[in-house]
Structure formats: structure tokens, C-alpha cells
Amino acid sequence: MVxxxxxxxxxxxxxxxxxxxxxxxxxxxxxxxxxxxLKMINATEDELERHYYDKTDKPFWPEILTYMMEGPIVGMVVSGTNVVEAIHNMAGATNPGQAEWGTIRGDFGREWPDGVLRNVIHTSDTVDGAAREIKIWFPEFKF
Incomplete structure (x- = not known):
């Protein structure tokens, strides 16, 4: 059984x-x-650097950091069979302007005049990535 x-x-x-x-x-x-x-979080720079470790050296990193600290975020740990892929697909394309209707980003996201990529939701893209990310945002969570 899976x-x-x-x-x-x-x-x-x-x-x-x-x-x-x-x-x-x-x-x-x-x-x-x-x-x-489930919890509401005011993200710190440290948490965001650990979460987006692979983007901190990119030219758009300051934009991500500013965006993710614009206000509170809501974090969730979600479980189920093949949930990583399913929820990632539910989120839709990264760019909300390209996301299909029926996806979270397609239905609730949009592009903004300042050009900052605000896309409503983050979802883990691999099982290992999910475990790493959950430890950042929910260090108290027991698998």
C-alpha cells in the first residue's frame, strides 16, 4: 500500500x-x-533565504524577498496519496497570466502594473523538497 x-x-x-x-x-x-x-506567518528574511536557497543569487531575489514580506502568509501542511504532484498541478503555471482557468493561479492570480510576479500560492514540487520546506515553516511538525 502507498x-x-x-x-x-x-x-x-x-x-x-x-x-x-x-x-x-x-x-x-x-x-x-x-x-x-495550518498557521499565519510573518516571514523572516532568514526563513525566506532557507526556503528559496536556490534563488538567493539571482537578480530577481530582492523582488521575491520584498514580495514575500509584503504581508502575512498562510502556511499549511497537507497530506494524501500523491499529494505533492496533485497540489502542484492544482496551483497552475508559475506566471498567473499563463495559468489555466480552473487552477488556483489561473482563477485567483493576475499580473500587476509594477511587474512583480505575485502568484498567490507556493506548492512543493517534490517529496524531498516538501520535507525540506515543511521543516522551515513548521519545525514542530512530526512526520
Missing amino acids: EDEYTLVLVKPDGVKTRHIGDIITRIERKGYRIEA
């Missing part, structure tokens, strides 16, 4: 500001996945 996986979901500051927390939770629960942990 064991359940765990994944991290972050409702980013724009998703919180536009009041889509409930919409996103509802979509996750309607698919039959379980929310194992």
Missing part, C-alpha cells in the same frame, strides 16, 4: 490580501486531502 505524502502550501501575501485563503483550503479539502497543520 503511504500518504506530505506537502507544503503557502498562500502568499497577495492571496491573503485578496482573501482567497478559504477558497484555497476549500479546493484542497474538496479533493479529499487533509490539512495537518
Whole structure:
């Protein structure tokens, strides 16, 4: 039997500001996945550097840092069979302007005049990545 996986979901500051927390939770629960942990977080620079470790040397890093600290985020640990891939697919394309309708980013995301890529949600893209990310945002969580 296949064991359940765990994944991290972050409702980013724009998703919180536009009041889509409930919409996103509802979509996750309607698919039959379980929310194992949930909290509102004011991200620190240290947490963001650990989370986006592979982007800190990119020219767009300051933009990500500023965006992710614009307001609170909502973090969730979600579990279920093949949940990492399923939730990642539910999120849609990274650029909300290219995301399909029916995905979280396609339905709730949009492009903004300042050109900052605000895309509503983060989802882990691998099982190992999920475990690493969950330890950053939910150090108290026991797998």
C-alpha cells in the first residue's frame, strides 16, 4: 500500500490580501486531502533565504524577498496519496497570466502594473523538497 505524502502550501501575501485563503483550503479539502497543520506567518528574511536557497543569487531575489514580506502568509501542511504532484498541478503555471482557468493561479492570480510576479500560492514540487520546506515553516511538525 502507498503511504500518504506530505506537502507544503503557502498562500502568499497577495492571496491573503485578496482573501482567497478559504477558497484555497476549500479546493484542497474538496479533493479529499487533509490539512495537518495550518498557521499565519510573518516571514523572516532568514526563513525566506532557507526556503528559496536556490534563488538567493539571482537578480530577481530582492523582488521575491520584498514580495514575500509584503504581508502575512498562510502556511499549511497537507497530506494524501500523491499529494505533492496533485497540489502542484492544482496551483497552475508559475506566471498567473499563463495559468489555466480552473487552477488556483489561473482563477485567483493576475499580473500587476509594477511587474512583480505575485502568484498567490507556493506548492512543493517534490517529496524531498516538501520535507525540506515543511521543516522551515513548521519545525514542530512530526512526520
